[in-house]
Amino acid sequence: MSERILITGGAGFIGCHLAERLLDAGHTVTLLDNLSTGRYANISHLEGRKGVTVIIDSVLNEPLMEQLIRESDQVYHMASAVGVKLIMEQPVKTIETIFGGTDVVLRHCSRFRKRVLIPSTSEVYGKGVSVPFREDDDVLTGSTSKHRWAYACAKSLDEFLSLAHYKETRLPVVIVRLFNTVGPRQTGQYGMVVPRFVQAALKNEDLIVHGDGQQSRCFGHVKDVVTGLAKCLEVPQAFGQVINIGNEAEVTINQLAQACIDLTQSKSKIQHIPYSEAYGEGFEDMRRRVPSLEKARALLGYKPTLTLNDIIRDVAASLRGN
Numbered sequence: 001m002s003e004r005i006l007i008t009g010g011a012g013f014i015g016c017h018l019a020e021r022l023l024d025a026g027h028t029v030t031l032l033d034n035l036s037t038g039r040y041a042n043i044s045h046l047e048g049r050k051g052v053t054v055i056i057d058s059v060l061n062e063p064l065m066e067q068l069i070r071e072s073d074q075v076y077h078m079a080s081a082v083g084v085k086l087i088m089e090q091p092v093k094t095i096e097t098i099f100g101g102t103d104v105v106l107r108h109c110s111r112f113r114k115r116v117l118i119p120s121t122s123e124v125y126g127k128g129v130s131v132p133f134r135e136d137d138d139v140l141t142g143s144t145s146k147h148r149w150a151y152a153c154a155k156s157l158d159e160f161l162s163l164a165h166y167k168e169t170r171l172p173v174v175i176v177r178l179f180n181t182v183g184p185r186q187t188g189q190y191g192m193v194v195p196r197f198v199q200a201a202l203k204n205e206d207l208i209v210h211g212d213g214q215q216s217r218c219f220g221h222v223k224d225v226v227t228g229l230a231k232c233l234e235v236p237q238a239f240g241q242v243i244n245i246g247n248e249a250e251v252t253i254n255q256l257a258q259a260c261i262d263l264t265q266s267k268s269k270i271q272h273i274p275y276s277e278a279y280g281e282g283f284e285d286m287r288r289r290v291p292s293l294e295k296a297r298a299l300l301g302y303k304p305t306l307t308l309n310d311i312i313r314d315v316a317a318s319l320r321g322n
């Protein structure tokens with residue numbers, strides 16, 4: 001059945017891929033974005049397509065949000081301050097956008113009884129060391145004087161508020177903890193590692209690795225991730241749940257850098273710099289971040305199909321195209 005879907009942050013990296021997926025499934029979509037980190041170019045190919053409305057505005061415009069949510073059947077609240085670099089440079093905006101925006105969305109979804117997806121992040125697992133991370137694990141973040149943790153804490157507060165709405169009024173809300181999500185149209189501008197590396201490799205420039213490069217991550221292809229997201233609001237058992245979505249294949253940042261060089265047949269070298277040079281003194285990072293996808297598999301039938309090499313090839317093809 002065709003539904004009316006509001007995607008906040010619809011001109012962002014994940015939002016625009018999600019829009020394509022939902023349009024292909026026959027839904028109509030409204031894309032709201034203030035173009036702070038998103039780009040009109042991400043959705044220019046969609047504007048004009050049947051069933052698409054584009055609105056350039058903020059989720060903090062509450063009268064507008066009230067109207068858009070009332071007119072929708074489902075809401076994907078993808079708008080957020082994103083990227084370690086942005087979070088370190090604009091900590092006030094980070095907290096206000098994340099918590100303020102989610103508060104507006106949840107209040108009106110609760111009021112009009114709309115299904116809503118709230119994306120959270122693997123950052124909420126903080127400095128946890130017991131991988132793979134399971135949704136009900138304890139979390140350990142750093143001191144409040146370290147701005148990096150503001151993102152994780154603001155997203156944790158979003159989770160608390162979502163679960164509070166579920167508890168008090170059975171709001172049909174699903175919280176998704178996204179692990180590193182990568183693919184075409186993501187920019188390296190805000191500190192995202194894969195587009196940054198692939199871009200440097202294509203230009204035969206040094207790939208700058210922060211720290212010793214032995215820290216590891218798991219990278220999910222955005223195509224797999226949006227398949228998981230689109231499933232969440234179709235499965236009533238997912239309401240009121242926190243679910244990890246990503247890919248379980250773990251790779252060190254040194255291995256990632258080498259794979260980017262190899263797959264683009266680049267002459268680039270890998271250069272290591274201290275975290276303090278990249279983000280200032282006192283920056284803290286986590287060594288490993290691996291999702292348990294057991295719950296996503298059980299509730300949603302989620303299974304990633306694309307590999308890191310697929311991701312690097314697709315990112316390189318899209319950057320070459322630009």
Ligand SMILES: NC(=O)c1ccc[n+]([C@@H]2O[C@H](COP(=O)([O-])OP(=O)(O)OC[C@H]3O[C@@H](n4cnc5c(N)ncnc54)[C@H](O)[C@@H]3O)[C@@H](O)[C@H]2O)c1
Nearest residue numbers: 009011012013014034035036037038058059079080178181
């Ligand atoms: N990409 C990842 O690896 C990753 C990992 C964990 C969580 N997430 C979460 O997924 C969601 C989407 O992230 P993304 O990677 O697509 O980032 P993105 O920066 O491309 O998308 C966020 C979008 O929100 C928009 N936005 C920001 N503030 C806004 C406001 N006040 N009003 C309207 N729009 C606003 C931006 O312009 C941008 O288009 C975010 O909630 C993010 O925290 C992403």
